[in-house]
Amino acid sequence: MNGLEVRAHDQLREMEVDVELRVDGQECAAVVGPSGAGKSTLLRIIAGLRKPDPGRVVIGREVWLDSNRGINLRPEERACGFMFQEYALFPHLSAWRNVAFGVPGDRRARRRHALEQLERFGVERLADARPASLSGGERQRVALARSLARDPSVLLLDEPLSALDTRTRAHAGRELVATLRNAGAVAIVVTHDFSEAALLADQIFVMDDGRIVQHGTAAELSARPASAFVADFAGSVVLNGTARPAAGGLTEIELDGGGVVNSTDLSRGPVAALVFPWEISLEPAGAGHGSSALNRLPVEVVSVTEVGNRVRVGMSAPQPLVAELTAESTRSLGLRPGVRVNATWKATATRLVPR
């Protein structure tokens, strides 16, 4: 049993952080949420750089913080690796001295250990370079090597990929997955990007306004979001409206700003209707009711963006809506900004969460 357990309450100037989470041994968890949700504060509390009141941080049998018992280990006493957002490499030290910073022993032993760490990430040739002369990807690897150099039992990563350009990010992300699996530590990754969290973590904690609003696997969060906020974060289209029971056991939702959609979920009152972009199909305006889809909204195309082999079509209905289509259907429908079409999807693909 080597899990990490965190319970913390912390009054910040602009908000209140109140968090409770547990991560089981050697798992990787992600904390996702918008900027300013308190994610970095949570990491700083775990590392001992901030003292919550009250709070408790336990890793395995080791108590790092327990305000009830007056226990509060200093950051240097916690076996905790921390990779900071812009990496925070020491500018006055070469790459190997950065990695060896917290490694005890004489110069030769420290250098040997640092070189081994750098080699793990394929950057031992940069051992004598200063951080300023390294590329973003190289810095990230040196920082990762440094945060693991002391063999921590908890590894904290604050936006590990956000300082990289999009080209390097995908590759670095895949590498990071492998690293986290083999780190032998409980890892917590903070990110504002849900897909990044889904890539890196077994378990995702969604954080908003200082609180964990839901946790689960990426699939669970997408399929059963507890709120419109989580759904939006997990990539669903979110349409706000008011629900009322309708014939046939269905629920009818009157959308704010106009339009009506149906759902097989039961609800009443203010709700968010959620649908995945790939569940939505488009047909020319004025086409007959040819499909079995119950929901049909007249929309105007606002944007057409290619993402890999798919096309994301942004629309307004009048609430914003996104559909994902193949390039082929985008062409045959002649989609471009300003074109009017009908968006359709099934009532069974429409999930409802109360607002």
Place this chain on the structure above:
Amino acid sequence: MRRAAFGGTLFLALFLVLAFLTLPIVAIFVHTSPGDLISSLGEQDARDALRLSLQTSLAALAIIVVVGTPAAYLLATREFRGRSVVVTLIELPLVLPPAVAGIALLASLGPEGLFGSALEGAGIQLVLQTAGVIVALTFVAAPFYLRQAQEAFAAVDRNLLDAARTLGASEAGAFIRVAVPCAGQGITSGLALAWGRALGEFGATLMFAGSFPGITQTVPLAIFARFSDDFTSALALSGVLVLASATLLLSVKILGRSAVLGGGAA
């Protein structure tokens, strides 16, 4: 056409600045032959003054660095009530006229001053003593160093200090191994400014410590003592001070760029 005129104006301004600031110094050396410089060093009084200036300014600088560096770090990294008041009080000597500084020192540390009897009781004599010169130099030069060091520490990314902590460094360790090297450039420039101010100090020293050859007569005081009856000798001594100051400032700047501070040991 207009752009050329503006560019010309900029150059003219720089030329005027340069001429005004360097010509007086050049004039010293026009009037003083290298022979005069050397022969001025032959006089016992002049050598004493130079030695005293070096000793007292170095002693003041040592006090300023040892006490001032941690104080500047505290001011730069901690938020506390009344912090801005403290900063303003520390910077006050910067704008004090030297004569006021001298009076203030007499009023506090002089024999009739606030702490005069306490100092006397402890057997410490400052007025008309070399120690008094060091006190005067520290008083006027410290704010220059504190200000620069504080700014330099404030500019150090806080994440670097936090990173050092998560890598096993204590608070003191993070200060010595990360904050000081990262603030090295600013610290050395503060050092150069404070040293320059201490070497040139005149008014406060004269009022608080007097002008006794070999005991309290630093080079600026020696120059003043001579210039009414022996202008050539005053000029030669000035030349020596200019050379000494320039050498010190230059070496501090080179030190700041090299491996010792700021540059960092790779």
